Amino acid sequence: MSSQSSEQEELSAPKELNSLVEAIQYAIQLHRNNQLDGAESLYRRILEMVPNQADALHYLGMIQFQRGRPDEAIRLITQSIEQAPNYSDFYNNLGNIFVSTDNAEAAFACYRSALELSPLQADMHNNIGVLQRLTEEDESAEISFKHAIELDPKHFRAYNNLGLLYAARNDIKAAVHSYCTSITLMPQHADGHKLLGLAYSMIGKMEEAAEVYRKWMEQQPDNPLAKHYYAACSGKDIPGRAADNYIEQTFDAFAVSFEEQLKAKLSYKAPELITSALLKHLPTPEKQFDILDAGCGTGLCGPLIAFYAKRLTGVDLSLGMLQKAEGKDCYDQLIKMELTDFLSSHEQAASWDIILSADTLCYFGPLEKVIAAARSALRLGGLIAFSVEDGAERAVPLGHLLNPHGRYAHHAGYVRKCLLDAGFEILSIESSILRTEGGNPVNGLVVVGQAK
Numbered sequence: 265m266s267s268q269s270s271e272q273e274e275l276s277a278p279k280e281l282n283s284l285v286e287a288i289q290y291a292i293q294l295h296r297n298n299q300l301d302g303a304e305s306l307y308r309r310i311l312e313m314v315p316n317q318a319d320a321l322h323y324l325g326m327i328q329f330q331r332g333r334p335d336e337a338i339r340l341i342t343q344s345i346e347q348a349p350n351y352s353d354f355y356n357n358l359g360n361i362f363v364s365t366d367n368a369e370a371a372f373a374c375y376r377s378a379l380e381l382s383p384l385q386a387d388m389h390n391n392i393g394v395l396q397r398l399t400e401e402d403e404s405a406e407i408s409f410k411h412a413i414e415l416d417p418k419h420f421r422a423y424n425n426l427g428l429l430y431a432a433r434n435d436i437k438a439a440v441h442s443y444c445t446s447i448t449l450m451p452q453h454a455d456g457h458k459l460l461g462l463a464y465s466m467i468g469k470m471e472e473a474a475e476v477y478r479k480w481m482e483q484q485p486d487n488p489l490a491k492h493y494y495a496a497c498s499g500k501d502i503p504g505r506a507a508d509n510y511i512e513q514t515f516d517a518f519a520v521s522f523e524e525q526l527k528a529k530l531s532y533k534a535p536e537l538i539t540s541a542l543l544k545h546l547p548t549p550e551k552q553f554d555i556l557d558a559g560c561g562t563g564l565c566g567p568l569i570a571f572y573a574k575r576l577t578g579v580d581l582s583l584g585m586l587q588k589a590e591g592k593d594c595y596d597q598l599i600k601m602e603l604t605d606f607l608s609s610h611e612q613a614a615s616w617d618i619i620l621s622a623d624t625l626c627y628f629g630p631l632e633k634v635i636a637a638a639r640s641a642l643r644l645g646g647l648i649a650f651s652v653e654d655g656a657e658r659a660v661p662l663g664h665l666l667n668p669h670g671r672y673a674h675h676a677g678y679v680r681k682c683l684l685d686a687g688f689e690i691l692s693i694e695s696s697i698l699r700t701e702g703g704n705p706v707n708g709l710v711v712v713g714q715a716k
């Protein structure tokens with residue numbers, strides 16, 4: 265599999281690495297700069313020289329996790345613990361990986377081991393609280409978050425997690441208090457501002473939500489999240505689609521826990537719904553099609569369609585998401601690029617038999633341009649399958665609207681018109697529940713069209 269290189273600034277290699285310690289430190293620098301290929305290569309070279317070097321095993325395991333290979337990550341970090349059993353961070357990171365694989369029992373065991381070594385470390389109690397929430401032990405989670413705050417009164421993440429717990433109980437007053445405290449402690453961090461605004465919007469206080477985001481923009485004028493959520497709640501300067509830097513910042517931060525959050529907490533079904541709708545119009549699979557996963561994210565659609573693929577390519581704006589998609593081991597190529605630009609490029613003209621897109625077009629308002637670009641990239645008779653959130657009658661004036669949570673929703677009639685105008689025959693538009701959010705179903709449209 266090949267992937268397009270990222271645009272980030274790369275660290276230049278030192279002329280000489282004179283010791284094992286220097287090699288590890290430089291590999292960690294590469295790792296922190298998200299230069300995973302270079303870091304992985306150096307960790308492996310270190311392990312060739314010192315096969316049981318604990319730090320190299322641990323960090324190589326973390327890279328495997330970032331690349332979407334949790335089993336390999338667990339194996340390597342377990343080895344690192346065998347070599348250095350007194351490092352609490354090793355157990356903590358292993359616990360985080362077990363959380364991502366829905367192995368709560370193993371995660372609890374790792375966190376308990378970490379706490380035995382570092383009982384006064386607030387992060388450990390915060391992580392246990394997160395796991396307790398996932399296993400619906402809310403009272404225990406509340407105790408854990410509060411204990412984290414007792415140990416570290418400036419632990420803003422524990423305040424955010426406490427706020428999420430209160431919001432789930434519909435105790436918005438307590439949630440708002442927690443989020444405000446988090447913002448006071450860490451005003452430059454996005455989570456507190458975002459969650460406070462969402463808390464107000466949940467109870468219909470849109471002016472208060474907009475004011476939260478306006479103040480955030482005053483503090484951080486260039487923050488793409490602040491701008492996007494302010495537009496969503498105020499109705500002012502609504503963009504035609506979510507900005508590239510909003511997508512990158514949001515999903516790079518979300519990449520590590522993306523699948524666990526969507527599957528465990530949001531009952532996410534869009535990839536299954538799209539591929540199921542698409543398969544109704546496909547012949548027996550013989551790896552016969554050139555397929556584009558448009559907005560592939562961590563690659564949830566890939567394994568569901570790979571048995572039809574002669575060539576399977578994923579494109580996404582988030583490097584973190586693409587790194588996770590590597591672990592699916594089904595993509596021939598993963599490309600970091602904005603979707604419409606990719607589809608419109610001369611090289612993509614009439615290149616694809618199938619384009620599928622799960623919950624990517626919910627970050628677009630007007631769909632005319634991206635759907636027309638998809639038509640130009642499809643061969644005659646090629647299929648497109650995608651999902652959007654259903655705006656129903658609220659979306660009638662324009663055909664689309666931007667919701668307070670930052671995603672766009674569309675009207676079925678508008679989607680139909682965009683497809684017909686672009687040169688598609690509509691094979692199906694079905695109403696479906698794409699996920700749950702705040703305990704409520706998110707209604708969507710699952711669409712299949714054929715290029716005429």
